[in-house]
Amino acid sequence: MLLKVKVKPSSGRDEILVFKEPDYMEISLRAKPENNEANLALCKFLARVFEKSVDAIKIIQGKTSKRKVLSIEGLTEAELKERFSR
Template sequence: MEIIQVKVKPNSSQQKIEIQEDGTLIVFLRSPPIDGKANEELIKLLSKEFDVSKSCITIRSGRSSKIKRVEIDQ
């Protein structure tokens, strides 16, 4: 189990992940932050990046914030 800090940038023109020097991920998402669409896209993108199923990823805090703490169970 690993908990990472993620900063989300919704409504971006491209979908990508950048890793900062302190280990924080900046995730650019195409989806708007409405009705949980950005959170769904975040989970899908992280599951591909870390090569785990979507069920292994949980947003522990910050569901309605741009800064989130995400647990990845590998």
């Protein structure tokens, strides 16, 4: 599944700020946008949220931008909606 993400690095905590169906999220991260720290933190955070391995999450567009497109292996649109409809 492809997921569009807007990242807000250097924030107070790691959290999902906004989820808009079907595939958009805004996420704040404590990590700084230096030395790939925010990208690594984003992948680890989403791996915890979606209960996937870090290797299942790939940044396919926007590695140096706040707006990114990620590929998450093994995640369906139905699972994504179910997780955030609670």
